Amino acid sequence: MNKTLLAKWIAGLLLPPVGLVLVWFGSGWRVPRKLLATLALIVWTIAAPIYLFNMHIAVDGSSSRPIITFGKVDSHYDEIEKSRAQQAAVPAPSPAAAAPAETAPAAKPGESAKAETPKPAVAPNAVLSTYWTSFRGPNRDGVYDQLPVLTKWPDAGLTPVWKEPVGLGYASFTIAQGRAFTIEQRRKQEVVAAYDLLTGRELWTHRWDAEFKEFLGGDGPRATPIWDAGRVYALGAQGDLHVLDAATGKKIWSRNILTENGASNLQWGASGAPLIVGDTVVVLPGGPAGKSVVAYNKVTGAPAWSSLDDKTAYVTPMLATVAGKRQILVVTGHRVVGLVPETGALLWEYPWQTTNDINISQPIVVGPSRIFISAGYGHGAAVFELTPAGEGFEAKTVWANTKMKSKFSTAVLHDGFIYGLDENILACIDPKTGDL
Numbered sequence: 487m488n489k490t491l492l493a494k495w496i497a498g499l500l501l502p503p504v505g506l507v508l509v510w511f512g513s514g515w516r517v518p519r520k521l522l523a524t525l526a527l528i529v530w531t532i533a534a535p536i537y538l539f540n541m542h543i544a545v546d547g548s549s550s551r552p553i554i555t556f557g558k559v560d561s562h563y564d565e566i567e568k569s570r571a572q573q574a575a576v577p578a579p580s581p582a583a584a585a586p587a588e589t590a591p592a593a594k595p596g597e598s599a600k601a602e603t604p605k606p607a608v609a610p611n612a613v614l615s616t617y618w619t620s621f622r623g624p625n626r627d628g629v630y631d632q633l634p635v636l637t638k639w640p641d642a643g644l645t646p647v648w649k650e651p652v653g654l655g656y657a658s659f660t661i662a663q664g665r666a667f668t669i670e671q672r673r674k675q676e677v678v679a680a681y682d683l684l685t686g687r688e689l690w691t692h693r694w695d696a697e698f699k700e701f702l703g704g705d706g707p708r709a710t711p712i713w714d715a716g717r718v719y720a721l722g723a724q725g726d727l728h729v730l731d732a733a734t735g736k737k738i739w740s741r742n743i744l745t746e747n748g749a750s751n752l753q754w755g756a757s758g759a760p761l762i763v764g765d766t767v768v769v770l771p772g773g774p775a776g777k778s779v780v781a782y783n784k785v786t787g788a789p790a791w792s793s794l795d796d797k798t799a800y801v802t803p804m805l806a807t808v809a810g811k812r813q814i815l816v817v818t819g820h821r822v823v824g825l826v827p828e829t830g831a832l833l834w835e836y837p838w839q840t841t842n843d844i845n846i847s848q849p850i851v852v853g854p855s856r857i858f859i860s861a862g863y864g865h866g867a868a869v870f871e872l873t874p875a876g877e878g879f880e881a882k883t884v885w886a887n888t889k890m891k892s893k894f895s896t897a898v899l900h901d902g903f904i905y906g907l908d909e910n911i912l913a914c915i916d917p918k919t920g921d922l
Contacts, residue, residue, distance in 0.1 A: 502531045563673050565651045573687055613683060618661040619713040621759040626804045626848060628898045648686030653677060655706030655723075656757070662713040662732065665689065669720045671697065671706030676722040678711060678730060690735035698723035698755045708757040709802070714784065719767055723755035727769060729787065739787035747773030747780055749798070757800040757846075761814070763827045766790045768814060772798025779803070779816055779830055793830030796820065799845035809855040809872040809879055819843030822859055824872070824879065834872055836881035840865045847892035850899050852917040856884065862893030862909055869917055885920035889913065 499505060509515070509523045540556055615632070622628045636644075653670025660667050666681045677693040699705045711720035717738060718730045725744030730737055744751055749771040758770040766781040773780070778794035796818035804815040805827065813824040813833055820843055824833040838845065841863040850858040852869060860867035866888035872879040890897060890908050897906025904915050915922055 499527075499530060502527050560673065562651065563653070566653060566672060569651055570688055578687060579685070613664045616662045616713070620660060620762075621658065621710040621712065621802050622848065622896070625806070626802060627850060628896060629900075647684070650681065650686045650688070652679070653706065654704065656704075656708040657710045660711060660713050665732065667711050667713060667718050667720075667732070669707045669709070669711050669722065673697075676707050676726065678718060678720040678728065678735070680718075680732070680735060692720075692728065692730050692735040692737060694722070694726060694728065694740075696722050696724050696726055700754055703754040708755045708800075709759045712760055712762065714762045714767075717784070719760040719762070719784075721756060721758070721760055721769065723757075724751060725749070725756050725771065727760065727767075727782075729767075729784070738785075741782065741787055743769050743771040743780060744773075747771040747777040747792070748775070749773035749777070752798065752800065754800065757802075758798065759802040761803040761805060763805055763814065768803050770798045770801075770803060770816065772796065772819075778818065779814075779825065781830060791828075791830045793825060793832065794818065794823070796823075797843055799843065801845050801848060804848065806851050808851055808857060809874070811879070815849050815851075815857070817845045817849060817859070819845065822849060822857070822870075822881075832878070834875075834879040834881050836870050838868075846894055847896040850897065850904065850917075852899055852904070856917070858897075858899075858904060858917055860890050860892035860897065860906070862891045864888070864891065866891055867915070867920070869920065887920045889920060889922045890915050 505527045506524060509520050509527070515523070535556075617624060617632055618630070620626060623630060652668065653672040655669060655671050657669045661683060664683045666683050668679060670677050670679060672693070674695060674697045675693040676696040677691050679691045680689045681687065682689055697705070698707065707721075707723045709721040709723075711718050713732055716732050718732045719727070720730065721727050721743070725742045726740065727743050728737060728740045743749070744756065752772070761768040762784060763781070765784055767784040768779065768781045770778065771780055772778050774795055776795060777792045778796040778798060780792045781790040782788065783790055794816075797820070799817050799819050801817035806813065806815055808815075808824065811824075811833065812827060814827050814830075816823050816825060817838065820837065820839045822836040822838050825831065826833060836857075836859070838859055838861070840861045844863060845861055847860055852858045855872045856869055857872070858867065858869050866886065867890040868886035869884040870881045871884050872881055890904065890906055890913055892906050893909060895907050897904045899917065902917075904917050906913065913922060
């Protein structure tokens with residue numbers, strides 16, 4: 487090959503469109519050879535950025551827009567490990583020193599400074615609170631009603647108290663006794679981590695080998711860990727349920743809720759946060775033969791009861807009182823049900839069939855006997871009412887429309903109205919009528 491032709495091919499490899507021109511117009515090759523060279527250029531065009539520049543391609547939540555990034559795929563794990571090493575090199579502050587203190591205001595001209603005892607910036611009862619210990623709060627409804635929340639922000643914005651890198655996943659945080667708990671993906675392990683609420687320092691981790699990868703939805707665990715009576719209950723994306731001592735992270739017991747209940751995992755991973763009901767922890771493996779909803783003794787892990795044959799959904803079970811009856815609300819792949827908390831017996835059902843059984847958002851109790859339910863993918867929303875029928879209830883539709891299609895983010899009931907995302911548009915509807 488002469489130097490001129492070699493130069494042309496190098497230019498073609500650097501600029502594949504030029505290479506295509508050279509293949510089809512600049513050589514005496516026959517068509518089969520041109521097609522083979524074209525295929526090679528296409529493969530080169532895709533492979534070169536991946537192998538030379540660490541290009542990664544994912545899809546955003548709309549399933550339609552590709553996201554292209556460059557760089558080392560594990561760089562965020564490197565950042566976490568570096569941060570934790572830096573923390574370990576510095577002795578942990580004593581609990582008394584952990585809370586920043588407010589100093590007395592500076593004395594005005596002509597006045598002597600007043601000697602005052604420094605006050606903690608955060609009230610001790612707030613630090614030690616066990617209020618937000620479950621997914622979306624104590625009632626799993628996204629409503630916080632404790633200390634006042636600042637709604638008028640300074641012009642310069644809020645000042646971060648601390649910031650730390652964490653692993654991949656969808657889980658949010660639960661808070662108890664001055665600690666924030668979550669579950670993350672770190673390399674090829676799922677990791678439950680406890681952070682100091684005031685400083686962000688990692689206090690302990692508990693990890694096991696598990697790596698859930700999903701091209702569309704992203705990698706990592708999905709379900710938020712919960713705290714109860716000094717224990718943390720964490721569910722991984724592949725069904726590993728670990729119960730840990732909240733003070734030390736030491737494992738108390740563990741089970742895989744999918745394998746032992748004959749259940750298949752969902753396309754986007756096990757997502758329902760565990761629910762504490764009395765002496766049991768309730769989970770949603772979605773197994774056949776009456777093992778769709780399963781309760782274990784929360785202290786020992788011994789099976790307590792199981793119920794239903796439904797394929798599970800991505801919704802977290804809830805404990806609520808509706809129509810005067812305390813019950814567990816569960817959204818499965820094709821219906822909403824109410825179960826007796828002590829036995830799992832079915833009280834009522836309401837059909838809720840969506841595209842590919844994709845139910846994600848939580849139900850909302852909107853009245854003494856009424857429940858709101860919504861789903862995305864064009865499905866819509868409904869309010870149904872429970873009326874006594876024998877030993878259980880009958881669920882009847884009050885209204886149904888497509889004016890609120892909740893997908894990932896569950897709407898919130900506030901001052902008599904429902905606020906949420908209708909697919910990706912902020913909307914408010916009246917739960918009494920369904921009117922926008």
